[in-house]
Structures are given as C-alpha cells and as structure tokens.
Amino acid sequence: MIPRLFKPKQETGTSDIVVDGARKTGGSPRARVLMTMAVFFVIYAVIAGRLIYFGIIDPEESGGPESRVTASRPDIVDRNGEVLATDIKTASLFAEPRRIVDTDEAIERLQTILPDLDVEQTYRKLKSGTGFVWLRRQLTPRQQNDIMALGIPGIGFRTEKRRFYPGGPTAAHIVGLVNIDNRGIAGLEKYIDDQGLADLQESGLATAGDLKSVRLSIDLRVQHIVRDEISVALEKYHAIAAGAVVLNAKTGEIIAMASVPDFDPNNPFNAQDKDRLNRMSAGLYEMGSTIKSFTTAMALDSGQVTLESKFDASRPITIGGQTIRDFHGKGRVLTVPEVFIYSSNIGSAKEADVVGIEGHREFLHRVGLLDRMDTELPEVARPTEPRVWKKVHSITAAFGHGFSTTPLQTAVAAASLMNGGYLFAPTFLPRSQEQAIAEAKKVVDERTSADMRYLYRLNAEKGSGKRAEVPGYRVGGKTGTAEKVVNGRYSGDKRFNAFLAAFPMDDPQYIVLSIIDEPKPEKPGMGATAGLNAAPIVANIIRRSASMLGVKPDFGHENAPTLVSYQ
Amino acid sequence: MFRTSDIVLIAVMVAAAAFTYKTKHDAENRLDEIGKLEAAIRTEEDTITILKADWSLLTQPTRLQKLSEIYASELNLQPVQANQIVGLDDLPVKPIEIEDLSNQPLGGMAEGPAKDQTVTGGIVQ
Numbered sequence: 001m002i003p004r005l006f007k008p009k010q011e012t013g014t015s016d017i018v019v020d021g022a023r024k025t026g027g028s029p030r031a032r033v034l035m036t037m038a039v040f041f042v043i044y045a046v047i048a049g050r051l052i053y054f055g056i057i058d059p060e061e062s063g064g065p066e067s068r069v070t071a072s073r074p075d076i077v078d079r080n081g082e083v084l085a086t087d088i089k090t091a092s093l094f095a096e097p098r099r100i101v102d103t104d105e106a107i108e109r110l111q112t113i114l115p116d117l118d119v120e121q122t123y124r125k126l127k128s129g130t131g132f133v134w135l136r137r138q139l140t141p142r143q144q145n146d147i148m149a150l151g152i153p154g155i156g157f158r159t160e161k162r163r164f165y166p167g168g169p170t171a172a173h174i175v176g177l178v179n180i181d182n183r184g185i186a187g188l189e190k191y192i193d194d195q196g197l198a199d200l201q202e203s204g205l206a207t208a209g210d211l212k213s214v215r216l217s218i219d220l221r222v223q224h225i226v227r228d229e230i231s232v233a234l235e236k237y238h239a240i241a242a243g244a245v246v247l248n249a250k251t252g253e254i255i256a257m258a259s260v261p262d263f264d265p266n267n268p269f270n271a272q273d274k275d276r277l278n279r280m281s282a283g284l285y286e287m288g289s290t291i292k293s294f295t296t297a298m299a300l301d302s303g304q305v306t307l308e309s310k311f312d313a314s315r316p317i318t319i320g321g322q323t324i325r326d327f328h329g330k331g332r333v334l335t336v337p338e339v340f341i342y343s344s345n346i347g348s349a350k351e352a353d354v355v356g357i358e359g360h361r362e363f364l365h366r367v368g369l370l371d372r373m374d375t376e377l378p379e380v381a382r383p384t385e386p387r388v389w390k391k392v393h394s395i396t397a398a399f400g401h402g403f404s405t406t407p408l409q410t411a412v413a414a415a416s417l418m419n420g421g422y423l424f425a426p427t428f429l430p431r432s433q434e435q436a437i438a439e440a441k442k443v444v445d446e447r448t449s450a451d452m453r454y455l456y457r458l459n460a461e462k463g464s465g466k467r468a469e470v471p472g473y474r475v476g477g478k479t480g481t482a483e484k485v486v487n488g489r490y491s492g493d494k495r496f497n498a499f500l501a502a503f504p505m506d507d508p509q510y511i512v513l514s515i516i517d518e519p520k521p522e523k524p525g526m527g528a529t530a531g532l533n534a535a536p537i538v539a540n541i542i543r544r545s546a547s548m549l550g551v552k553p554d555f556g557h558e559n560a561p562t563l564v565s566y567q
Numbered sequence: 568m569f570r571t572s573d574i575v576l577i578a579v580m581v582a583a584a585a586f587t588y589k590t591k592h593d594a595e596n597r598l599d600e601i602g603k604l605e606a607a608i609r610t611e612e613d614t615i616t617i618l619k620a621d622w623s624l625l626t627q628p629t630r631l632q633k634l635s636e637i638y639a640s641e642l643n644l645q646p647v648q649a650n651q652i653v654g655l656d657d658l659p660v661k662p663i664e665i666e667d668l669s670n671q672p673l674g675g676m677a678e679g680p681a682k683d684q685t686v687t688g689g690i691v692q
Contacts, residue, residue: 083623089613141617166623224628472649546649553649 071182071201073163074192075213076175078220079255079430084175085189085265087182088164090138091157093147097126097133099154106152110135113146138162163189165265171223172262173278174216174254174377174428177271186271188216188428191376217253217430222246222545227258229540230514234260237519237533243279244514244537245408246545249415249502251436252424255510255549257408259283279515282379284404288482289343289530290500290513291369291400291410296340296455297417298363299351301448307336307455313346320392324349324399327481340455341463343479345399352398360394361385366443367413367423369405374425381406400482401490407498411513414500416443417452418508457505468501468535470543472553476508477501477538479530484518494518499534503542504551512538 076085100106103126111117114136125133135155139147144157163178176187183198184190192214230242243259259279263271270276277283299305313334317324326344339347352360364370364385372382383405386393396402408426416423422440456476459465464479480498483490498515502508514537521528546553624630635644 082626083619086616086620086623088617088620141614164620166620167627167629170627170629221628224632228629228632470649543649544646547647547652552654553652555650 072161072211073178073182073184073189073197074211076188076192077213077215078171078218078223079216080219081215082220083166084171084216084218084220085163085165087161089159090162091141091144091159092137093135093139093144093155093157095126095133095135095155097128097130097154100126101153103127106155109150109152110147110155113143113150163265167220167224168266169262169264170220170227171218171258172265172271173259173280173379174218174223174257175265176378177265177268186379188214188376190378191428194378215430216428217248217255218257218428219255219548221548222541223256223258225544226256226541227260227262229537229544230258230516231260233514233516233519233533233537236522237516237528239516239519239533241275241279241283241517242515242537243283243407244512244541245280245411246541246549247411247415247426247511247513249419249508249511250433251431252412252415252426252440253431253436254408254426254428256545257281278377278379279407279517281373281375281377281406281408282381284381284384284406285496285498285515285517286401286404286482286485287407287410287498288400288480288496290414290478290480290498292340292343292348292398292480293414293417293452293456293478293500294364294367294369295348295351295360295398296336297444297448297452298360299336299354300451301363301444302355302359304354305336305351307451309336310334311336311339311344311347311350313339313344313350315346317346317349317395319395320390322392322396324395337455337458340478341459343399343464348398349395352394357389357391357394360397361389364397364403367416368409369413370403373406373409373412375408376428383409400480407513407515410498410500411511414502414513415511417449418456418502418511420446420449453502453505453508456502460501460505464529464531465499465501465535467531468499468539468542470503470539470546472555473542473546473551474504474506474554475501475539475542476503476505477512477535479535481530495528497528497530497534499530499538501535501538501542503546504554509551510549512541514538514541 073085073087075083075087077083095106097103103123106126107117107119107122110122111119117136122135125135139157147155148157161182163182165172165175167175172187174187176189176191177185178189179185183201184193197211226244226246230244233239234242241260243257245257246255247253248255257280259277261276262278263273263276265271279285299309300307310333313326313329314331316326324345326342326346328342328344330338330342330344334342334344334347336351338344339351355363361370370383370385373380383403385403393402412424412426421442421444422437423443424436424440453476456478457474458476459478460469460476465475465477468475468477478500480500482496482498483492484494484496485491486494496515496517497519498513501512503510503512514534516530516534516537519528519533522533526532638644
C-alpha cells in the first residue's frame with residue numbers, strides 16, 4: 001500500500017531539479033520512507049523510554065522519618081482477667097508542607113476536628129517549606145477517622161504502639177515498666193521478656209495476634225485495697241514509707257503487694273527514685289519482733305520446748321557490752337505463750353539458746369529468711385547476716401535484730417509456720433495447691449505449725465495484736481516494733497513497724513504482712529508502736545478484702561464464750 | 568478464504584482471551600475487597616483493644632471507690648459488714664404460712680344457696 005501511495009509523487013518528480021532535490025533529501029523514495037519511519041520510531045522510543053523511566057523510579061520520598069517499630073507485648077491480666085497492662089495503638093498527625101495545596105484551607109478544615117489547634121503556629125509550620133512536620137501527637141481513633149474523612153492532601157498519620165496501664169500506680173511495682181522500645185525493664189514486664197519474648201521479638205515472630213495474655217495471681221480488687229490502706233496509713237502516721245502484702249498461705253501465690261511511695265507507670269519520670277523502690281521485695285529491714293515467731297517455732301520444732309516450757313525473763317541479759325531488756329517487761333518467769341504475747345526479748349533469746357548458735361542459723365536459712373528469694377520479680381534483695389555467728393548474734397537474731405531480710409520473704413516464711421510446715425517459693429503467677437505442695441519444702445512439723453497457729457490467735461486476742469482483730473475473720477498475728485539503725489546505732493525514736501498476720505486462724509488461708517517505716521504518733525501523746533499503726537492496716541485490709549478472697553465470716557468461735565459470760 | 572475450522576478456532580481464542588480477562592479482573596476485584604476487609608478487621612481489632620482499655624479504666628477499683636464515696640450520702644451507701652454476709656445454710660427456714668381460706672368464695676355447688684331455675688309445683692306454693 002505504501003509504495004502505491006508514493007508512486008504518483010515519484011512519477012511527477014522526473015525533472016532534474018526534483019531529482020536533485022530528491023537526491024538531497026535522501027535519494028530514492030525508499031530512503032524517504034525509511035527516514036519517516038526512523039523519525040516516528042525515535043519519537044515512540046522516547047515516549048516508551050520515558051514511560052519505563054517513570055515506571056522504574058521510586059516516587060519521591062515522602063512521609064518523613066520511618067515510624068518507630070515498637071514490639072508487640074502480651075497483655076497482662078489479673079487472676080480474674082482484669083487488664084493490668086495492654087498495648088494500644090495511637091496515631092500521630094503529620095504534614096508534608098511541600099505537598100499541601102492550600103494552607104489556609106487545610107488549617108481551616110483541620111480546625112473543625114481539632115478546635116484547639118494553634119492557627120498561627122501551624123500556619124508557620126506549613127509554610128516553612130520543609131519536608132515534614134508533626135502537627136499533633138497521639139490522637140484519639142475518632143479524631144483520626146474524622147481527619148481522614150476530610151481528605152486533605154499532604155497530611156498523614158503514623159501509628160505507634162504504646163504500653164498502657166489502666167490501673168496507673170495500683171500495681172506499679174508488680175507489673176513493672178517498659179522502655180521506649182516496648183521492652184520490659186522492671187517488674188513482671190522484665191520477667192516476661194526474659195522468658196523468651198525478647199528473642200521472639202528479635203526474630204520478628206511476636207505479632208499481636210499470637211501473644212496470649214499473661215495471667216497473674218494478683219487480684220486487682222485486693223491490690224487496690226492494699227494500696228489504698230497503706231496510702232492512707234502513710235499520711236495518717238506521717239511515715240516515710242509503708243507497704244503490705246497478701247499471700248495465699250496454701251499455694252504461695254501473691255494476691256496483692258504494694259509499697260508506697262510508688263510511681264505511675266504511664267508516666268514513670270520518678271520510677272528510678274531511690275525512695276520509690278519496692279520495699280516489700282527489694283527493701284532490707286531488721287524485721288524486729290515479728291521474727292520471734294520463727295524463734296518460737298524453732299524452739300518448738302526442736303522438740304526440747306513445749307508450750308508449757310518456762311523461761312526466766314526476770315533479769316536482763318548482758319552480753320558483749322549490750323544489755324537486752326524487755327519492752328513490756330514482766331520481771332518474772334514466763335511460759336512460751338507468755339514470751340510470745342508479751343514479746344519478751346529475754347525469753348526469745350533464751351528460746352534461741354536452747355537450739356544453739358548453729359542450729360539457729362540453720363533454721364533461719366531453712367525457712368528461707370537468709371537466702372535470696374526465688375520468684376519471678378527481678379527486684380529482689382539479698383538478705384544480709386553476720387559473717388560469723390557468735391552468741392550475741394544468735395541472741396539479737398532471736399528478736400529480729402542483727403540480720404536484715406525482705407518483708408515479702410518474712411511473709412512467705414510465716415506461711416510455712418501456718419500451713420503445716422510447707423515453704424513455697426512465692427509466685428506472681430497462678431498456682432494450684434497440688435502444684436505448690438509438690439514443689440514445697442517441708443520446714444517444720446505439723447505439730448509446731450498447730451502450736452504457732454494457737455500462739456498467733458492468742459496474741460491477737462490477748463496480746464499486742466488486739467487492734468488487728470476483725471470480727472468474724474479470726475485474725476491472728478505478731479507485732480514487730482524495731483528500732484532503726486541510724487549511723488551505726490539503734491535509734492530510740494526512729495522505728496520500723498510490722499505486723500505479720502494470718503486469717504482465718506482455724507485454717508489459715510492468707511498471710512497479711514504490713515510494714516510502716518518511721519511512723520510518728522497519729523496524735524501527739526499517742527504511741528507509735530506496731531500495735532497502733534501496723535496492726536490496724538492489716539485489720540482494714542482484711543475487713544475490706546476477706547469477702548473477695550472467699551473467706552466466710554464465722555462468729556461461732558466468738559459467740560460461744562461471750563454467751564457464757566453474759567449469763 | 569477462511570475455513571470453518573479457522574473461524575471456530577479464532578472464536579475459541581477470542582472467547583478464551585475474554586474469559587481470562589474477566590477472571591483476572593474478577594480476581595483483582597476480589598483482592599481489593601480482601602484488602603479492604605483486612606483493613607476493616609484491623610481497625611475493629613484496634614478499636615476492641617482501645618475499648619477494653621477504656622473499660623478497665625472505667626472499672627478501676629480506684630475510680631469506683633471515689634465514685635462510691637462521692638455518692639455515699641446520696642445513695643445511702645455503707646460498707647458491707649462481716650455479719651451481713653451469710654451462707655445459704657445460715658438462712659432461717661421460711662415460716663410456713665397457713666392462708667386463711669375461710670373468707671374466700673368457695674365456688675361451684677358450694678357457693679351459697681344457688682337459685683334453682685327449675686320451678687316445681689312445690690315451690691310455687
């Protein structure tokens with residue numbers, strides 16, 4: 001077809017000039033055709049090349065910095081499934097000023113969603129001509145949706161995962177903290193990472209959907225009560241710190257544990273402060289008279305002492321330049337129950353003497369008071385004891401001085417005295433009774449345990465623990481008012497008070513231990529001993545939480561004697 | 568010029584091309600749909616997480632305690648005392664009540680002197 005089209009032209013151009021012209025422009029018609037084809041080919045090649053070029057080049061870099069990839073973490077829930085810690089996604093709004101078509105319009109429309117947007121500042125930001133500016137961090141999902149619906153060009157969102165603790169400071173010391181990369185740095189968050197989550201995250205396998213939530217043994221309601229009570233006590237007694245723990249005596253599960261002052265894990269600017277540490281597991285204290293429980297149990301367990309044994313507490317003991325006196329001295333021979341309820345230092349020292357120095361030390365190790373506690377929480381202090389035990393160390397240790405231990409492990413050791421002699425490693429994860437017994441270590445006799453239950457109940461009825469009494473719940477306990485060491489000497493006015501309790505005493509289910517550091521008298525003229533401040537904390541905790549812990553009130557034990565006395 | 572077999576083959580080819588195109592187009596549509604659904608699921612999941620967090624924030628014992636303290640006088644709220652908690656066994660047996668049936672209408676034939684509609688000679692008298 002093409003040659004035919006060109007033919008007439010060829011025929012008309014037979015003159016020399018035309019031939020000449022034809023020769024100049026390429027000679028034969030065939031060449032002209034090739035020429036035309038070449039031109040078109042070049043044009044199309046350019047177009048095709050351009051297309052390929054556009055296809056290959058990456059679209060212009062946009063969006064500013066890469067969004068921080070934060071690792072997913074499992075939710076942490078309490079024993080009833082209430083959320084203690086969870087991941088939430090938050091969106092942050094950014095703009096790319098170069099891509100914004102109409103700045104005024106963009107601001108005007110954004111204002112309909114974000115009424116508090118600073119117009120002048122935003123205008124300056126958007127006119128700055130930089131590639132990327134943040135407009136607003138952490139929008140609510142609703143705001144994000146609304147802004148998206150506006151369809152303003154040149155703005156976008158970055159989503160970030162953030163750890164959120166709905167309870168705030170309620171269980172701060174137990175749950176712990178994460179750092180900016182969502183890695184656990186304290187508490188059980190750290191424990192979860194150490195259990196292999198960190199490796200999973202590194203290999204990119206930890207996706208939000210696959211992570212099962214971690215259930216703890218904590219009961220959020222009881223945890224709240226404990227924290228509420230110690231916060232009130234901190235104020236009321238003008239103390240520098242207070243703490244309490246509720247421990248299941250049959251399984252070693254920690255139901256609640258709090259220490260104030262604490263911190264808010266959602267805004268942990270002061271979490272590293274020294275006075276905000278978890279005193280229950282990371283604070284070392286000379287526990288004072290509460291340790292007499294263990295001295296008495298040790299004496300009873302040795303088989304050489306029974307509840308009827310008598311100790312002469314009429315004269316103070318002088319050893320190595322120190323004189324051991326009784327705070328509530330009776331100045332006479334005391335039976336074992338009397339030594340316990342009058343909290344006699346002299347009597348306790350003599351009880352320890354029965355067992356001997358090595359035996360005493362061995363017993364304290366056996367109930368775990370002198371070894372580092374084995375539990376999930378990373379913040380655990382190592383107890384301190386004298387390097388070499390001499391007679392004076394055994395005597396002072398008998399009433400809780402001269403060695404330091406953590407309040408939590410004191411509560412755990414007390415559980416073993418109450419539950420028939422089983423010592424558990426305390427746990428923050430749910431554990432059944434069978435599991436607990438299987439892993440437990442038997443430290444004292446069943447009979448010793450029964451005697452100790454009797455003594456605890458007796459002390460709450462007649463001794464220093466009267467203020468811990470809660471009608472219906474059969475509380476038993478031991479007070480401890482320890483003098484604090486200031487500059488190497490025992491101070492007369494700085495005290496560390498504790499109350500170690502168990503309830504219900506006919507078959508103890510729970511151990512409650514409260515501590516209060518340097519309490520002052522509630523009102524001038526009143527005392528500041530453990531019976532007046534630490535015991536009421538325990539009483540309040542039990543009164544408020546017993547029904548949640550499933551302990552049924554029983555007035556039968558109290559009614560019987562009162563009825564007789566009324567007649 | 569064209570044989571019948573050619574025409575048939577061409578028709579088959581065109582049909583096959585059309586079919587392939589349609590299948591591909593459908594698949595792409597489906598893929599778009601899946602993408603949209605997945606995005607919607609993600610949004611829903613995120614919303615669920617946030618609502619859960621909201622819920623636990625609103626049911627925090629700390630908050631509930633504050634609320635109950637604020638409304639204590641208005642709603643006449645009191646802490647539960649131990650002696651108010653009893654088991655089923657402790658409940659006294661419900662006393663047996665004997666209903667006084669003497670005042671109730673008896674109904675039926677026993678209901679008083681019914682008027683007999685049948686008039687007999689003896690009554691008329």
